[in-house]
Amino acid sequence: MARGVWPRSRVGRGDDLPGRELAGAGFAGGGFAGGGLALLLAPGLAPLAPAAEAGPAPALVALRPAVAPRTGAGPALKRAVDLVGAALGLLVLLPLLLAIAVLIKWDSPGPVLFRQSRVGLGNRPFQVWKFRTMTCCENGAVVRQARRDDPRVTRIGRILRRTSLxxxxxxxxxxxGSMSLVGPRxxxxxxxxxxxxxxxxYAERHxxxxxxxxWAQVxxxxxxxxxxxxxxRRVDxxxxxxAHWSILLDLVILALTLREVFRSQAAY
Structure with a gap:
C-alpha cells in the first residue's frame, strides 16, 4: 500500500462511512497521530456489547490492513516501547506476581504457570505464558473456551480472569519478542x-x-x-x-485497558 493512501472504508454491506471518508487520514507508517487518531474518531466504531450477549454482528468499519512489513521508525519505536514497558512492568509488579503465585498454589494443586500454543506474527507459533486459572491446562487439538460459571475455573482463577491479572x-x-503490549489478542x-x-x-490478524x-478488548x-x-466483531x-496503527493509538489503548478491566463483566 502506498504511503498516505487508504483503501475505501466500508461499513456493513458496503455503504460509505457516514459523514466522511477515512481515506487520506494521514497515516504515515506508524507516526504519533495520523491513522490512530482517525480510528479513535471513527463514528462507525462505537463500543460494543459483550460478544457473548450480542445478537447478529453489527456494522463495523473493516479496512484492509497493509500486510507488508512496516517501514520507517514506527516498528522500532513500538518495539522500544514494548521493551521498556515490559521491563518496568515486571519490576514494579514483582511483589504482586509473587503474591498471585502463592495464592494459586494455596488454592488448588497444579503448576502456577501454564504455557499454551498460539500463532503470532507471520503465522509463526509460540508459547504464551499465563497464570493457571483452571483445574486443567488444555493445549491440544480441542480447547474449550471458559464459560460463565465454568466449573473448571478455580476460586482464585475467577478473580484473576475477571481482572485479567x-x-x-x-x-x-x-x-x-513473540508479543507486543498492544496488538490483536x-x-x-x-x-x-x-x-x-x-x-x-481472520488470518490477516497475524x-x-x-x-x-x-483495540477489540477496549x-x-x-x-x-x-x-x-x-x-x-473481534476480527473487524x-x-x-x-490499518490505523500508531504509537498514539497504542498509548490510548493501554490507558483504556485499565478502565475496561475494572468495568467489564464479559471476562470469566
Missing part, C-alpha cells in the same frame, strides 16, 4: 483452525505481533466467542487497528 506473565513474552491454535475457515480475513491487550470484545459472528476491530 492472569495475563501478566505475558510481559515475558513481550520481552522475548492471540487465540489458541485450535481456535485459529476453527475460525480461520469460517471468518473472512500481520502484526499479538498483544497483551488490543471496545467491549472480551470473554467468550461462542460463534462466528462474535469472532467476526483487529484489522481496523492494524
Amino acid at each position: 492472569d495475563e501478566l506473565p505475558q510481559l515475558v513474552n513481550v520481552l522475548l 492471540p487465540h489458541a491454535v485450535a481456535h485459529d483452525a476453527q475460525f480461520s475457515a469460517i471468518v473472512p480475513r 500481520a502484526m505481533r499479538p498483544g497483551i491487550t488490543g 471496545r467491549g470484545c472480551r470473554g467468550e466467542t461462542p460463534n462466528a459472528a462474535a469472532m467476526q 476491530l483487529d484489522l481496523a487497528y492494524i
Whole structure:
C-alpha cells in the first residue's frame, strides 16, 4: 500500500462511512497521530456489547490492513516501547506476581504457570505464558473456551480472569519478542483452525505481533466467542487497528485497558 493512501472504508454491506471518508487520514507508517487518531474518531466504531450477549454482528468499519512489513521508525519505536514497558512492568509488579503465585498454589494443586500454543506474527507459533486459572491446562487439538460459571475455573482463577491479572506473565513474552503490549489478542491454535475457515480475513490478524491487550478488548470484545459472528466483531476491530496503527493509538489503548478491566463483566 502506498504511503498516505487508504483503501475505501466500508461499513456493513458496503455503504460509505457516514459523514466522511477515512481515506487520506494521514497515516504515515506508524507516526504519533495520523491513522490512530482517525480510528479513535471513527463514528462507525462505537463500543460494543459483550460478544457473548450480542445478537447478529453489527456494522463495523473493516479496512484492509497493509500486510507488508512496516517501514520507517514506527516498528522500532513500538518495539522500544514494548521493551521498556515490559521491563518496568515486571519490576514494579514483582511483589504482586509473587503474591498471585502463592495464592494459586494455596488454592488448588497444579503448576502456577501454564504455557499454551498460539500463532503470532507471520503465522509463526509460540508459547504464551499465563497464570493457571483452571483445574486443567488444555493445549491440544480441542480447547474449550471458559464459560460463565465454568466449573473448571478455580476460586482464585475467577478473580484473576475477571481482572485479567492472569495475563501478566505475558510481559515475558513481550520481552522475548513473540508479543507486543498492544496488538490483536492471540487465540489458541485450535481456535485459529476453527475460525480461520469460517471468518473472512481472520488470518490477516497475524500481520502484526499479538498483544497483551488490543483495540477489540477496549471496545467491549472480551470473554467468550461462542460463534462466528462474535469472532467476526473481534476480527473487524483487529484489522481496523492494524490499518490505523500508531504509537498514539497504542498509548490510548493501554490507558483504556485499565478502565475496561475494572468495568467489564464479559471476562470469566
